Amino acid sequence: MLALARTAIMRASRILRKSAVLITNSGALAIGTVATAGLGFVYWWLAARMFPPEVIGNAFALLSVIGLVALLGEAGVGTLLIGEIVRHPGQEAGLAGAAACIAATLAVGLALVFVFAEAQLSSASPIDSWFEAGLFVLGCSLTAFSFVLEQALVGSLRGSARMVRQILFSTLKLMLIVAAATAGFVSDAAILFTWVAGLLASWIGLDLLTGGGARRLVGAPDFSLLYTLRDKVLGHxxxxxxxxxxxxxxxxxxxxxxxxxxxxxxxxxxMLVSMAALIPAALATVLFPAVRANSKQFGHDMLVSLSASLLFSLVCAALVLAFSRQLLALFNPAYPEIAGSSLRLLGFSLLGLTFKFHACALARLGDKMRKASYWFALGGLLEFGFAIAGAKLNGLEGLVVGWTFAVSVEGACSALVLAFVRTLVSDAGPAGGGLAPFQETSDHRTEASAANLIAGAPSQSAPAAG
Incomplete structure (x- = not known):
């Protein structure tokens, strides 16, 4: 028995050493994510206890729009940095600076469009003052800026710096929400203020802790270099x-x-499910630069990342199924009465999301982002359609069931793609170089088949996720 245990430990040690880059950076991201999740839980727990439910509902909706505007404003340049920043030694700061400028500027423009459209089209807009509108626009710009620079940290394999910034942000906004509630400011504008101030202060804090590391991350914008990568930007x-x-x-x-x-x-x-989803998302994200650095590790790293993500997601889904009402009561005793057991199936969406994240990483590795996006966009429409139909038929529970079903369908399709492409990589053998099906090989039929599957193109198998 002792010999078997020793053998198992030695084998696990070899596996860990083999994927040292992936595990080290994924570990830093995971630690940051766990800390952010814990502090985020405390933040929203305090907010739910001290702010009226309608304020929480409006504030969370506005923060979700900020996230969407930042994503649209980011324009793919942040994700591009993950795979490209290590390929341009000496030009990293200029590339990151150009990406951050574009993201922040686009986010401001889109935020202004949303503010004026809401004022004209909605009689019950969650934005009810110019001060709140200003916070919203600034929040969109800072979120897009932060997203790009965090991706630059991941791409340069500096996951520990990203971890520090995430922890600083979560800690600072928690302190601010306590101060706001204590001072009697219990509006959704107060929640937006804690978010914006926390973002800004977290970057200042990271710069101080790293002796100017945050400032060195961004240099004079090198728009010409970014322009040469424009095709990949659009794909991402x-x-x-x-x-x-x-x-x-x-x-x-x-x-x-x-x-x-x-x-x-x-x-x-x-929010809890979204925080849990950050773990498989982080693992899939680090998979991109790690495999770029050593393509022979593709099959091994993909299996490690996917297995760990699925196990974590399954545990979270079981917890939400069994304790959804108790989790709601932790925030506010009124929430279980509002939602009942309508949210108990929400955790199972994590399984589908895990496969989606890894299929997305696969598309990036094969530089087939734009073609894959067609199928993922179809999946997004499926999610919206089933969620809206479910809400019309059966309120909140119908929305949750519809959305979870749509994500599960996408996950099943993604799983088929991942299994098939991994088989192609395994069949290519050591001579194929790990990612041979995605690169130039002598077997063009294998290359075409893998590319079609990554892109989600119609084939004899099911389409890719979405």
Whole structure:
């Protein structure tokens, strides 16, 4: 028995050493994610206890719109940095500076469009003052800026710096929400202020802790270099929007379809599930630069990342199924009465999301982002369609069931793609170089088949996720 245990430990040690880059950076991202999740839980727990439900519902809806505007404003340049920043030594700061400028500027423009459109088209807009509108626009710009620079940290394999910034942000906004509630400011504008101030202060804090590391991350914008990568930018952008937009905007959709009060209960559990989804998302994200650095590790790293993500997702789904009402009660005793058991199936969406994240990483590795985005966009429409239909038929529970079903269908299709492409890579053997099906090989039929599957093109198998 002792010999078997020693053998198992030695084998596990070899596996860990073999994927040291992936595990080290994924570990840093996971630690940051766990800390952010814990502090985020405390933040929203305090907010739910000290702010009225309709305020929480409106604030969470606005934050979801900020996330969507930042995603649209990011324009794919942030995700591009993950795979490209290591390929341009000496030009990293200029590339990151150009990406950050574009993202922040586009986010401001889109935020202004939303503010004026809401004022003209909606009689019950969650934005009810110019001060709140200003916070919203600034929040969109800072969120897009932060997203790009965090991706630059991941791409340069500096996951620990990203971890520090995430922890600083979560800690600072928690302190601010306590101060706001203590001072009697219990509006959704106060929540937006804690978010904006926390973002700005977290970057300043990271710069101080790293002796100017945050400032060195960004240099004079090198727009010419970014322009040469424009085809990949568009591909990453299309894929990011098609994969992430439906999930980001869901709380705003609940606000519009149902009510701010119902959205307060929904957003509380949605936030927990979204935080849990950050773990498989982080693993899939680090997979991109790690495999870029050593393509022979593709099959091994993909299996490690996917297995760990699925196990984590399954545990979270079981917890939400069994304790959804108790989790809601942790935030506010009124929330279980508002939502009942309507949210108990929400956790199972994590399984489908895990496969989607890894299929997305696969598309990036094969530089087939734009083609894959068509199928992911179709999946996003499926999510919106089933969520809206479910809400019309059976309120909150119908929305959750419809959305979870749509994500599960996407996940099943993604799983088929991942299994088939991994088989192609395994069949290529050591001579194929790990990612041979995605690169130039002598077997053009294998290459074409893999590319079609990554892109989600119609084939004899099911289409890719979405």
């Amino acid at each position: 952008y299309a894929l990011d929007v098609s994969v992430q937009a439906p999930t980001i905007i869901m709380p705003y959709l609940v606000l519009v379809l149902l009510s701010p009060t119902i959205n307060a209960a929904f957003a509380s559990l949605w």
